[in-house]
Amino acid sequence: MGENQFSRELRLLTPSHFTYVFDNAIPAVSPAFTLLARKNNLSHPRLGITLAKKRIKKAHERNRLKRLIRESFRHRKHALPNIDIIVVGKSGADKLTNEEVFSLLEKQWKKLAKRCAK
Secondary structure (H helix, E strand, O other), rough: HHHHHHOOOHEOOOHHHHHHHOOOOOEOOOOOEEEEEEEEEEEEEOEEEEEOOOOOOHHHHHHHHHHHHHHHHHHHHHOEEEEEEEEEEOOOOOOOOOOHHHHHHHHHHHHHHHHHHH
């Protein structure tokens, strides 16, 4: 279980961390999520999640999506390069089933890893 935890060191915590990624991001876009990434100087990837109340109205849906995004990231973090990633939720993301969210994110992690490896 230890290797699949989502510890503090795997998260983007401060506004400056988010600003760093937003300033010069490599995007991976889908109908439900936009993933933005930028290389970091650490030995592991980090994740930040932004799900706006304007886009996803209900708190329980935002919480469900955050849990699914974190879970998907935990399973893929070993295959990702050393990058900081921000997942931005779009309108309609709350309509997806858990399986659809996982498969969509799986494709986007791969796309992002390929783009950041260049």
